[in-house]
Amino acid sequence: MDWNRYLNKEIECSCGRKHRCDIKNVAIGVAAIASLTAYIKEKGYQHVAVVVDKNTEKAAGETVYGVLEKGGIFFDKIRLEAAEIIPDEITLGNLIADIAAETDLIIAVGSGTINDSCRFISHKMKIDYFIVGTAPSMDGYASDVTPMLIHNLKTTYEKMGHAKAILGDVDVLSKAPMCMITAGVGDVFGKYICLTEWKLSHLITGEYYCEFVDGIMQDALKALETSIDGIPSRNKKAMGAIMEGLVLAGVGMSYVGNSRPASGSEHHLAHYWEMMFLQSGQEDPLHGTKVGVGTVIALLLYQYAKKILASGKAFPQPSFDEKIWIKSIKKAYGISAPGVLSLEENVHKNSDVAVAKRLAVLQQHREDFIKLADALPTPEKIIAAMKKIQAPYLPKEIGVTPELLKNSIVYAKELRNRYGILQLLFDMGELENAADCVCKQIEQYR
Structure with missing residues (x-):
């Protein structure tokens, strides 16, 4: 290169x-x-x-x-x-x-x-x-x-x-x-x-x-x-090409000055799992391994959101209960909760005003979202690639329990003020339902 x-x-x-x-x-x-x-x-x-x-x-x-x-x-x-x-x-x-x-x-x-x-x-x-x-x-x-x-x-x-x-x-x-x-x-x-x-x-x-x-x-x-x-044969030319791709991705981040081109909801899930593993003393898988599993989960969430948006279902009125949310965050994040609470206090990403504003724009871009979702690979395509190289692709393979998986889908977005599928589903009032649905879906994969 x-x-x-x-x-x-x-x-x-x-x-x-x-x-x-x-x-x-x-x-x-x-x-x-x-x-x-x-x-x-x-x-x-x-x-x-x-x-x-x-x-x-x-x-x-x-x-x-x-x-x-x-x-x-x-x-x-x-x-x-x-x-x-x-x-x-x-x-x-x-x-x-x-x-x-x-x-x-x-x-x-x-x-x-x-x-x-x-x-x-x-x-x-x-x-x-x-x-x-x-x-x-x-x-x-x-x-x-x-x-x-x-x-x-x-x-x-x-x-x-x-x-x-x-x-x-x-x-x-x-x-x-x-x-x-x-x-x-x-x-x-x-x-x-x-x-x-x-x-x-x-x-x-x-x-x-x-x-x-x-x-x-x-x-x-x-x-x-x-x-x-x-990869399975450890081909040196392949290793060099992958390393070049990884370095190139880092250059892209540097051009922007932040991790936005390289980190989204899949990373939020991975970061949440890492924090919970460290809090519990559980062995923490490699970052990219967690991201790969998080990618499969995020793809399923996009499929869920696409169905809701394609159905024409009306968005509910925002009704953020901060007291209940704070209680939930303290339970979901444990000793890490203060930093999460501080972020929301500063940016108010979950406030009714902020949510209503985003939903009004999303209403105008339903078809655009569907096109973006359609352009994504299917979970099955990523799983097939991961199987080929014998990489984990299911949460349970890396120690993520059904309870931890649901908590991560519902609460991982609170780590960053960064809009993605998790915040979109929250805004639509569908995040808990999506978490339940995906937790059931992922159990069907082998």
Whole structure:
């Protein structure tokens, strides 16, 4: 891929904005890690910190050490020792404590959590960072958006800066645990939902939308679709193509300055499940794995909403009971409830006035919604693809109980002020009914 088309230049767009993504180097291919020395010497970095965990050290960290030693580059090794690395205050605190004051470059060796944590630290400490990917497992490599778990609430930080270099060595990527490779597939499949919701929100709320960025995200989807047959055999060409698609998706997010092109209701469901798993001490599946399952659920919700809107059924008068809602949120979110309550207090997305305004616009766009829903793949198509690569596609496969599934459909939208299928169904007074319906439907899949 010619990354010069996308990086380190200003793009005048028909959407009225200027897009830019400043990532100096992207190397995806055979022996990509060998490029490290040249990149470091080009910028004149003097004191490097290499961040790994016990798994990523074996996967690529030792290779990184060897390349740096051979190149005569001084570096500190920082190994995160927790059994499960969580992108929270503890991980950030450990990094701040271990990174030397004179450090001028962080090399993150890993994927989701290590990349996000090092990006956060890079931004806060004003230190450049590189990412050496160890798995094609998520779309955040090129993003400037950082999801963290802060005060027990999944929180997305925007405009956090980019890695100065992204390295994806296909020899490393092809040896990643298969669950991490299929997680990357799940993360990309989520783009079907979030791109639809971006268009939908543009219609209903007037939210900014960019056709050019949408096209970039569609290219990321195509990169996956053309490579999926090579996943079971760990084909290196397929691994490289998937990694390119994931990086391209991150570039799209960077152009917009937030995660809207890459995160919708499927991500809200995944984030809610993650928070509940962590609260209960339950094992938390990989982010992309949850997103893949969330995509199947979201597709079923779109089918439900399409039937209601196609029937011509009148919308009910909004009647938001804040006291009952607050009680429900405290029960559904537990220790994470304060952040959710604070968001609603600030934006009033559920107020009768806000709901009535959106419903009035939705009434004018019933046919447009139906067209958007018809353009989505069927749940069966996504399930067939997930089966092909032996990836989870049912909630129960990742530890999501029927009760947790229903709660997530009803309450996950409260995590963000972002319009999508969950808010639409809430506005229509159909969210609880849709949750019951989808919980029954999903039990029929095998």
